[in-house]
Amino acid sequence: MKNIYSLFGLLFISQLTFSQATLEGSIVDENNQSVLATVYLPQIEKGAVSDVNGKYLVTQIPNGNYTVIISALGYETLSFKLSFLKNETIAKHIVLKERAVEMEEVIISTPFHKLQSENVMKVERITTEQLTKNGAVNLSQGISNMAGVSTVSTGNGIGKPVIRGLSSNRVLTYTQGVRLENQQFGDEHGLGISGNGIESVEVIKGPASLLYGSDAIGGVLYLNPEGFATDNETEVDGTGSYFSNTKGFNSSIGAKTSGEKVKFLVRGSRASFSDYETGDEYRVTNTRYNEYDIKTGIRFQDKRLKSTLRYNYNRSNIGIPEEIGAQNTSKELLLPFQEIDNHILSLDNTLFLNNSSLDIKTGYLFNDRREFEESADEAALRLKLNTFTYDVKYNLPELGHFTTIVGVQGMLQDNKNFGEEILIPNAKKVDFGVFATTHLHLKDWDFQGGLRLDTRKIKTEDARNPQDEDFIPSIDKDYNSFNVALGAKYNFSETFTGRLNLASGFRAPNLAELTSNGVHEGTNRYEIGNPDLNNEQSFQTDLAFEYRSEHFEAFANGFYNTINNYIFISPTGDVIEDNRVFNYVQNGAKLFGGEIGFHLHPHPLDWLHWESSYETVIGELKEGGNLPLIPANTLNNTIRLELNDGGFLKSPYSFITLENIFAQNNASEFETTTKGYNLLSLGFGATVKWNKIEFNWGVNATNITNESFINHLSRLKADEILNPGRSINFNLGFTL
The missing domain is CATH 2.60.40.1120 (Carboxypeptidase-like, regulatory domain)
Incomplete structure (x- = not known):
């Protein structure tokens, strides 16, 4: 270094x-x-x-x-x-x-910080303010409304993104400009990030290994932290939300102040939810959870340096549902439950040179994951994960119409066990990557391309007694990959644009896939890892068209993704401790599909917006059969009214959304099929200004018809446990 x-x-x-x-x-x-x-x-x-x-x-x-x-x-x-x-x-x-x-x-997640209409790569973006207006309980639930994005969930408290059918270690999450590392290999491991203090969410759909290295084979979820106040301004704000279904609340208060060179902000948040109620009017026992979150940051900026230091502490206490039991609205956790501490410290420095700049980002992350099974006093499972990341980029002086970036990225990681139960062994991981990417801007054409070379080293210790059947021997593995990305955008006219992107990506196998030897809780499977697994290597083609006029927009995105050495589990036919035994194996896979949609805001009714989108993805193994956790086809229609200011009401709005989720009959060998269902939501709100205080309020209702349904990506589906029913939600915020 x-x-x-x-x-x-x-x-x-x-x-x-x-x-x-x-x-x-x-x-x-x-x-x-x-x-x-x-x-x-x-x-x-x-x-x-x-x-x-x-x-x-x-x-x-x-x-x-x-x-x-x-x-x-x-x-x-x-x-x-x-x-x-x-x-x-x-x-x-x-x-x-x-x-x-x-x-x-x-768009921040791509290297050249351009408007979406100027980007060669298509990126979806939504603000967390909009997620709240739509009635999202948390961040992971909110992003599932974006086209091409879904969520694997365990109740309301645990959720992780699925991008075009790929999830877990195949989707990389970035927050505060650094990669989030929190034992994300498990489906029952959530993000561990509060949506409070997050300004917007960007989603890159498809291989992003050129920009981010391993684990970005399926895409990237990029969380943009809230910005600092403008120069010489001080601001205080607070928000509160109530959700009738879980008798839950989510509250936050923050303050920020800025001079011409020094800026500071701080935010504290608290959330608490009881067990959710289904459309059949029973509560799903132990889906309750509580969350505490603190975010703070300080920035120094002058004519040659911009330096930003941010820190985030998150404590999540999450119940793990097993069976339908106690029916109450208590928020006190039952056994078993998880208690997770996430610490994220990031330092982002930009040095402004003569027509160029040098960016140096470093991050330290500490994840302390504890699982309590028989007693609330002692954790049966405890994993401590220490991660240091670095990202150094040099933005070269522009050469003609070329803008070029070269850089290195890396990660040092240490995982240790402190409980009796061992899920994965003590391990060390070292990543290093070097890359270059360039953008060429012409009158109607934009081209972007890049090359990247990565290496990952994984070294583990022996786990358990060598004489026991569940002994896990140590491994010392090296993985390497070379990846390339090429893209072009062409403006056929002022209103019609086309994009074509070709990109390869890779993912090194995770510790669970390499070293597992035991029962994976919540799945009733005895899993045995395979230390001989190779890199997953993908190649994806994306083709996108977009039409944008003053009162009408339309888009069509298609993709085809082939993955060599796709890792999945396969039954051996053996049984250990009344659990079926599964091995991790590899085979080729392919995923294809896309999204289409339109946005109509007819003249002279500019206050009326009709948005519609349809998404589909199909995942298949080369040897036959369907991939697991493939979301069902979805049609989403929203009508929004955004009216002009009237009297004391500023920016009044209302919306109604109908989401049609179709049956998912293309289930994998270890899944069941899922019936289709329809979800109706609506909401309204406005801003009220009183003296120097601005109040934002809103009311929304989700699943108004109290539909009884099971989402195909719910981990509770195997026990035929329904998803949440109707919820009436209230939001109130202030800014002064």
Whole structure:
């Protein structure tokens, strides 16, 4: 590591600059009326809001070429590049065109920080504010409403993302700019992240190994933390939500203050839920859970350095449902239950050089997972996972129309057991990857490509007594992979765009697949690992078309993903301790499908929005049979009303959503088929301003008809336990 930093320092120290520039001007509409708009430079995370006269001013801009984003509600989002040299002042007069669609946002999960319409790779994005409006209990449940994204769930408390049929270690989660490591190999292991203090969620669908290395074979869930206050501003806000189905609540309060160079924020959250009630009006015993969460951050930024330190502590106490028993609304956990502590510390430094920049991100994560089975006083299973990650990127000076990034990424990880029960052995893991990616922008074409080389080393210790049948011998394995990604975007016209992306990806086998030897709780399986497993290696083709006019948008996305050495479990025919024995084996697999949809907001009824989407995915093994955990086909229709301000009500809205989930008859060998069902939801809300306090309130109802259903990706499906029934939810927030 020391040599890496020294190399970057020697190469680029001569480019350090101490100059700064200023951007100023005015923003008006086509009728020359001033517009309240945001001016934002995403690479340096600086911006300003225009005043009542449309005037704006952004100071302390480092030397270099930066994208400038101009956005305002009800207007088309603009994006253009400017070169800032020495101490110059650039004056830019902006004219915005009216447009009745939502404002475009900058995509952070891809390397070049562009608007979605400018990206070569298609990325889905949703704000956590919108998830709350839709009635989501938590983050994992909320993202399942995005096209192509589902959730493997164990009640309300445990959920993890499924992207186009791939989940667990095949989907990588990023938070605070670092990869989340929390024993994610298990279906019964949730994210361990509170949605409070998360500003938005981005989803990359398909292999993203070029950007993130191993475990991104299926895609990436990228969680953007809330931003700091604007310069010389102080803000206090709070939110509270109540959910009738679980008699649960989720509350949060935060404060942030910013000077011109130093910014600070802190947020504390608390959530508590009792057992959920099904459409058949029984409660699913021990699906209750409690959560405590603290997030804080501090940033220093001047003309040559931006440094951000963030910390997140999350304590989750989660019941593990086994059978239908006590029927009450107590929030006190029953045995068995999990108690999990997650600590995430990240440091993000950007050094602004002469027309280039150096990004250095480091992270330390500590996951303490405890499972209590027979007693609440002593954990039967306890795993402590220490992870250090680093990510160093150099953004080269632009060469013509080429923007290029080179970098190295790595991870050092140590896993230790402290309980009597052993799920996986003590182990150490070392990752290292080096990559380069470039983007070429032409008039109607955009091209993006890259290469990456990765290595992963896994070394474990012996576990249990060598004389016992469940002895786990140590392993010392090395995995290597070379991956490539190529993509192109073509603007057929101002309204019609096409994208084609080709990408390979890989995943090294996880510790459970390599070393298991015992009963996997909750599955009634005795699992035996295979130390001879190879990398999973995938190649995916994505083809996407998008039409965007002033009052109508439509999209069609298709994909075909082939995976060599796909890892899955297979029965041996043996029985140990009344449990069937399964081995981990490998074979080829393929997944294909896609999403189509449209968004209609007809003129002159610009306040009316009709959004519709359909998604499908099919997963098959090369040797025959279906892949497990493939979500059912889904049709989603939403009608939204976003009205103009009226009296004391600001930004009033309402919506109604009908989700049609079709029967899933293509089940794997170890699954049952699932019947189709329909879910109806609705909600409304608005903003009320009183003096300097802004109140946001909303009411929504999910599963209004109290449908009795079982989701195909529910881990309680094997016991024919239903998913949640009707819930009436209330949200109230304030900002001052």
